[in-house]
Structure formats: C-alpha cells, structure tokens
Amino acid sequence: MKLSEARQQFISTWGAMGTHWGINRTMAQVHALLMISPDPLTQDDIMAQLNISRGNVNMNIRDLIDWGLVDRVLIQGERKEYFTAEKDIWKVATQIIKERKRRELDPMMKLMDQLSKVEGDKKDKEVKTFLETISGIKKFGAHADDMLGVLVKSDESWFLSTALKLFK
Template sequence: MELPEAKQKFIESWGKLGSEWGINRTMAQVHALLLLSPEALTTEDIMLELNISRGNANMNLRDLMDWGLIDKQLKPGERKEYFFADKDTWNIARQVAKERKRRELDPVIKVLNELSTIKGDDKDPAYKTFKKSVSDINKLAGNVNKTLEMMLKAEEGWFWKSIFKLFK
C-alpha cells in the first residue's frame, strides 16, 4: 500500500472511530487529516483534501477547537488561519476523556445525586428498588469518575502501570 492510499484509509477509519467518541464522522476525518499533516493546514487545504464545503470545514474546525483537539495559528504576513493537531496520542486520549466526562458523565452524576435524596417509605418495594438502583448506578458512576480524574492527572506510564496492576 502506498502512502496516499494508507493516508486515506486512516482518515476513513478515524472518521468511523470518531462516531464512537461521540463526535461526527467529518469532524474526526478533519482531525485525522491534521494528525497526519507534518505542517499546519488552512481551511482551503482541508476542504480540498476531504472534498467538503467551507461551512462544513469551518464548523468542524471550530468544534475540534472546542474539544481541545486542535489549535489555530497565524503566520506572520499572512491573513489565512492555519490549523494543527497535537500528535501525542496520550494527550488526545486525555482530552477526549475530559470532554466526554464533562459532556456526559458529569450531568448524569448530577442527576443521580439529586435522585438519591428522594424521600419515601422503606417498606415500599418500588421505593426500595428505585433507591437501590439509583445508589448502585451512582456508585458505579462515581468510580468511573474517579478513574477518569486519575487518568486526566496522570502521566501515561504511571497510569498504564496502575491499570495493569488491577488485572494481575
């Protein structure tokens, strides 16, 4: 397989993976293109390479910046904006985890904490089942949250050593 074909295959695969992260396919493809590019690219470069509209490119570049996965730079004497991605996979994984936590886990934990304060009759089977289910899910969510917090603060080597110790 030649480089252009391999690059295209990676971009397509990263696009599919992106939907598993909770981001749209084109956004992940833009990210993949920037990951593979040795130099920062302009919006026009991205549009041409991925065959997408300016609006689509701009929207996805803005979203990638919101996720903290890419940055924008200006080059002296040029009016165009250039975009580049952090190529450190550990940083990417932590940033995705941070955003997913903020967008998905934190709101669920907030609701579960509210629901755990419900008052009721301890003899009522429906109340007992509700209370236990909410409590168990809240406990699990809390453990997931602690693990993510540990990941977000940790250095890569330390984190993986700690995780692998759990499975020995």
C-alpha cells in the same frame, strides 16, 4: 499500499469509528487528517482534501477547538488561519476523557443526586429498585470520577508502567 491510499483508509476509518462514539463523521475525519499532516493546514486545504464545504470545515474545526483537540496556529506573514492537531495519542485520549467527564459524567451525577431524593415508601419494590439503581450509578460514578481524575493528571509513562505492573 501507497501513502495516499493508506491516508484515505485511515481518515475514513477514524471517521466511521467516530460515529460509534457519538462524534460526527466529518469532525472525526478532520481530526484524523490533521493528525497525519506534518504541517498545519488551512480551511481551504481541509475543504480540498476531504471534499467538504467551507461552512462544514469551519463548524467542525470550531468544535474540535472546543474539545481542545485542535489549535489555531498563526504563521508569520500569512493572513489565513492554520490549524494543527495534537499528535501524542495519550494527550488526545486524556483530553477526550477530561471533556467527556465534564460534559457527561458530572451532569449525570448531579441528576442522580436529585433522583435519589424521590419520595415514596422504600418498602415498595418499585421504589426500592429505582433507588438501588440510582445509588449503584452514583457509587460507580464517584469511583470512575476519582480514577479518571488521576489518569488525566498523570503522565503516560508513569500511569502505564505503574498500572501495568499492578495488573500483569
């Protein structure tokens, strides 16, 4: 398999994977492209390589920067902005986990706290089942929060060696 073909395959699959994870296809493709690009790229490079419009590149790059997955790079004596992606997949993963926790887990847990204040007789099975579900989610969320916190703070080699020693 030729490099150009392999790159296409990778970009396209990474994009499809994104859609299964609530990430838009193009954003995942831009990320994929930057991950396999040795040097930083401009918006025009990305437009050309992925065949997408300037506006599209711009918006998705901005989102990727918000997610902390892509950085602007200033190149000496160049007017244009260049972009580059973190290539260490462990860092990519922990960054995504950190963001998703902040954007999704934290607000969800806040809501669960509110919902657990629902009024009504706890002997009523409707109320009981509701409260049990909410409380299960709260407990689960608290544990997940703890574990993800440690995961994100630790570095790869420590985490994997310790965890795997334990789990094997």
